[in-house]
Amino acid sequence: MLTRRRVVTAGGAAILATSSAGRADTYPSGRVTMVVPFPAGAATDISARVYAERLAALWGQPVVVDNRGGGNGIPAAESVARARPDGLTIFATSAMTQAVNPALYEKLSYDPIADFEAVTRMGTSPFVLLVDANSPINTAAELTAKLKAQPGKNNFGAGALPARVASELYKLEAGVEAVYVGYKSNPQAIPDLQSGLLSFMMIDTVNAKIAIDRGALKGLFVTDTERYPLLPDLPTAAEAGYPGVLLTTWTGYYVPKGTPRQIVDKINTDIRTVAAIPEVLERLESMGGAPKLMDPDAFAAFTRSEKERWGSIIHRANIKLE
Template sequence: MEQQINRRRFLGLLPALAVSATAPEMASAAVTKGYPDKPIRVVVPFPAGSGTDESARYVAQSITMQTSQSVVVENRPGANGFIAAKTVATAQGDGYTMLITTNTTHAANASLFKKLPYDPIKDFAPVSLIAKSGLVLVVPSDSPVRTVADLTALARQRQGKLTFGSGSSSTRIASELYKIMSGAPALHVPYKGVPQALTDLMGHQIDFMISDISPARPLIQAGKLRAIAVTTAQRHPLFKDVPTMDESGLPGYELTAWVAAFFPAGTPTSVVDQMSSFIQQAMGSSAAAEHFGKTGGQPLSSTPEELAAFVRSETAKWAKTIKAAGIEPE
């Protein structure tokens, strides 16, 4: 008799169990159907005016145009991207807090530091690639340096007292790689972001820098900085008269940076896919090609799965580059 009662109770629970089992999918579908229905916060690990910031603001504007929801860009620079990355890693995974970042936080930092306050893989849900760009070696416009060979000779003459600035892992590693390949001694001066480093470069507080193209270009055009070389394999379309590092006597030198979007881990897959489609649509437009062409980048996009694989391969690639540059983890 007891067994029959228990069996009846169990059968009576089946509908409730079925609802419970499908609840996550139902909730996810419900979120996606009305997503987004409130403002989205985009956190950027670099200051306003940086290349990453400009990319983030373009994406934010495009998402607003597609969804009619406002997207607020919040700059959280400093600590090699730790502050911004941790902010998003610990945020609620509901699709309303997104990190737009670079290889600094999601590839290079893993080899630059012995311990990170976030896990680039486990703490994030990859959304989409956004853009990639080369870098440009710049000096003050009144510097005697006009070629990479000039810079190397000056560095040796000053016996290690020449200084260079960096505002991200990409800009630092680019210069460290130059030092190793040329044998030029120089001292590293870190900054919270590229714009601040460029300001000090113009003020002769540092001697040279390998910078993101976007913030450096207007200063080059205004005659405040001189472009010496680009880090891409071929000459950059914005600097057709500027040689590559390879052409300048460093065979095989090539380094590019990238920008991508990430949600906190645990964000519903359907929401991740929806945001990915927004970004893919934005980056696939002729307007994006024109915008990024003017700022020195190339628009890209990807599926979340493609970005996840890309991050894994880039982490290995940057580890190799950092080792080649002789940088010891801090």
């Protein structure tokens, strides 16, 4: 875990507070780097670029998206945790680095709570429980009945850890067995679901909609409290009889620990300004939903609760790194 020590005298604290306010008044005073722990083209990256373009115009300073994919986001998270706490480095990340990794790694080179200041949640996205489009199964109850009738004889696939966690949560809540098959990406598992090698899978809503719209797969429910706007005919897990299968992945923005609160608040305020621009809102809604922003304190509390929630599921399902 990264730690930082700062010893400030009473007089020094007053000077620090004054200089912090000054920095906030002129923020940003140079190029801002938005670190994304995923490759270009990923959903988090696309969203970050939408905001980066508009924030650059608002701030009159360049905002550069720096893709640092690989390692389950650990190298990217560590680089931000080590960055200067001046607001010029923003971490555009997801539940993967802040909620999933802590439960998978006994030793992590960063602390998702202690090493960052929460700025705002950006959005949330549920998962979709899917079967082959030609399957006779039309409901989650029918899938559960099949899996219970054939214990240990069915497989499920996932190409991303959050999707696997969602699938394991369904298994736990439904009381069924199925063997995990790993893939490099969620879309790569779709042909095996169609061929019958897999009995079901959970994937993100964007890829699920693409597969459903082209007639490849059939959705059974979404793992959220509300129906997904781009797939309104799909029931929620609760409507399908599985209220415990509630899990959404999410994106959010953080800055290094120690960044002055005035700067954190300014970034939050300016992101809200950008999110309210009609063209931005339309673009984000086309990608899966309107922004679900939070103030810094609420997002910090949300991060803590999500770390516990994802960790609980991972430990209950005994998920280990491959």
